[in-house]
Amino acid sequence: MEQHAAARESEGSDAVPSDSVEKYIAAAELYMQALNALPSTATTAKAAVTEQLEYVIDYVAKLKQNQTRHQIQAVDNDVDVATLQWPEAPRIHKTAEMTPVYATATPIRPVAEVEKPGAAYTPQELDVLRRSSQINGHLFVPWLDDLDAQEKFSLPEPFEDPDGYLPLSAKQNKKEATWMRPSEYAAKCGHAPVMIAQGGVNPLVVKQDIVTDCSFVASLCIAAAYEQRFQKRLITKIIFPADPRTKQPVYNPFGKYVVKLWANGVPRKVVIDDLLPVSADSGQLLSSCTTRKNELWVSLIEKAYLKLNGGYDFPGGNSGIDLFALTGWIPERVPVTELVDAPSKEERLWEQLKSAFHYGDCIITMSTGDISKQEAKAIGLVPMHVYAVLNVYELISPDHDPEPTGDNKKTRLLQVKNPWRKMSWKGPYSRYDKTRWDSAIGNELRDYQRQFYTTEETEAEKLGGQQDDGLFWIDFESVKKYFESLYMNWNPELFPFKELAIQRWDDCSFWIMYSMGSGFEALLGSASFTTIALYRVGPTAIIPTLS
Incomplete structure (x- = not known):
């Protein structure tokens, strides 16, 4: 259409004409009229018009987002938007x-x-705030920055949560879980407990264990990855006490912690002690943790979230909602089935993923569908499971790919982490794909990931790629085949x-x-x-x- 063609003339330009949005809106209205005029039997024509309409709507949204970004930058080019x-x-x-x-x-x-x-507040608002603070039998009051960050953490004796112990899961009870403080179980491995180990939070060492909260642990992974990549506090700013100088959370020998989590629409104060479930026989920690046995941030934030959700017998959740609870970032779900045989929609989504991820505007997780046990074992994926997306990447040299998938001119890849820290993808572009992994393709991917994670951090690479640490690359064609949903959580400052x-x-x-x-x-x-x-x-x- 003429309106659409006129509007698209400006797409390649950095300076978008002021009337470009109006032209796209006019084009959208004409496409809507065409869609309504087509008979119900004209399915092919309807699909074509619908695709163009969606493109117009998406591009208007992109223009508005760019305008917002430029307006913010115009205020002060030296201001960090985040x-x-x-x-x-x-x-x-x-x-x-x-x-x-x-x-x-x-x-x-x-x-x-x-x-x-x-x-x-009106009496009605106060009543709502009071009622909404009662969650799973406990009180979680709205967070007050000036007050809650100054909570009293030094106590005459070790703190015990007046709400009592969290209910344990059947698996924890089967292992005869007992409650121990970090000062007790960490001493067995010869290390003093720390909130965050040297080097800061690291997504690669986060490990889901016996608790069935893959969506939450994947959320912790990607929040830590964001913080490491952009050097902006996202997960470390929600747990207290904190060092007044560095603002980083610290270990409290008195065992009292406060975690800021979003629930029922507002950030809330969750108070916990540091008693954690430990196997009576082996001394193994029976909660999510990191591979650094004396590091606490994962176990304590998990305990706070599970207190909010009723205990360790957690049925699993939605990573978009879990990330919202951790960060307040706005969740969006994209069903992957919508991308099958829809190249234009896939193209728009990929460009959105790539741009927003590298700007730091969104963080991404994704979940598999109901894969049979036999197929899951063969391909290395877990059915009905949530993964963290650590990188969005397009191969620079796809022509060197000996076995290209999809469009040979544009190979789209995601770097993904299984929160189990084991059981990796075995298909194209994985370390099991020797044809690619031992070629220039594998070298390019390894060089790229070293920008964010050192060789020392990627244990599988240290051991010649033989250890399965749950970190892998996967092509987008395989994502469309085996995954069910993409979850994007957007920075509310946008x-x-x-x-x-x-x-x-x-x-x-x-x-x-x-x-x-x-x-x-x-x-x-x-x-x-x-x-x-x-x-x-x-x-x-x-x-x-x-x-």
């Missing part, structure tokens, strides 16, 4: 009781246009508008429209909500952050 402090979200005072936010005609307003923060509604919603079925740059999608569900933050990304689209 450190910007956005105004506190205003509260919405509803005149009608029990009216869902999405059902009102009230438009989302910029923060600058609404009442100043600090106004007193969103220029935010409002906070504090009110009680009854159980209901609902539709919410949202867009994250890969087209509009509708969510249907049933839930009881308390506090919800809404992030506006366009004229009509909003992102709900649900918990």
Whole structure:
């Protein structure tokens, strides 16, 4: 169409004309008219028009995101976007009781246009905050930065959580788990306990053990990877006490810790002691940990999250939700099935993944589908399991690939970590793929990953690639075949508008429209909500952050 063609003339230019967005919107309207005019039997034509419509919508979102980025940079080119402090979200005072936010005609307003923060809570808001703080039989009050970071951690005797021991899982009970402090079990290996070992948090040493929380441990891995890669605190800023000089969390000999986690729409204070489940026979720690036996950050953050979720008998979850709980970053799920036989959609998603990941705008996890046991063993993947995505990469020299997959001109790869720290992919581009791994392709991938992880950190490489540490490269064609969902959690600082509604919603079925740059999608569900933050990304689209 002429409108679309006119708009696309500016795509290759860094300076996008001011009327480009309007041209794309006009093109989208024409595509919608064409779609409505086509008969239901014209499936091929409808599919073609739909694909073009989705492209237009995506590109408008991309233009708006770039405009937002440029506006932020224009304020001060020396300002680090990740450190910007956005105004506190205003509260919405509803005149009608029990009216869902999405059902009102009230438009989302910029923060600058609404009442100043600090106004007193209404009795209804206070009631919601009180009710929403009761989770799984325990009280988790909203986090207050000025107060909770100054918690009293020095005590006359070792701290014991007044809420008592967390319920253990059947596997832990089978191993006759007993509760021990790090000062007790770490002494057996000849090391004093530390919160974070020398060198900082490292995703490669994180290990899921007996607890069935792969989604959460994968979330810890990718949060640690972000912190290591961008040198910006993401996971280390949620656990206290912290060194007043370095702001890094430290070991507390009194055994009291406070962890900041998002739940029911707001960050909350989770208080724990350092008693951890240990096998009575072997002295083995029966929780997730790192390979550094005296390092505590994984075990303690996991304990706080499982306290919030009712105990160690955790049924497993959704890594998008888990990452939101850890970071407050906005979750988006992309069903991988949507990419099959949809090259344009795959192209847009890949460019979005590559750009956002390397900018540090999002962190990525993904989950497998229901693979048979026989096939899973053959290919080295775990059915219904969550993995952390540590790198998004395109081969520079795919022409050297002796056995190309997909488009030989553009080989797309993800570097992935199994939170089990074992059982790696055995297909194309894995270390088991000797044809590629012993060629220029393998050298290129090893050279690339050394930019982020030293040889000493990748134990499998130290041992000549013979040890399976759960870290592997996988081509995107195989991802489409064996994985079910991609989860992208977005930095909330990307969103220029935010409002906070504090009110009680009854159980209901609902539709919410949202867009994250890969087209509009509708969510249907049933839930009881308390506090919800809404992030506006366009004229009509909003992102709900649900918990």
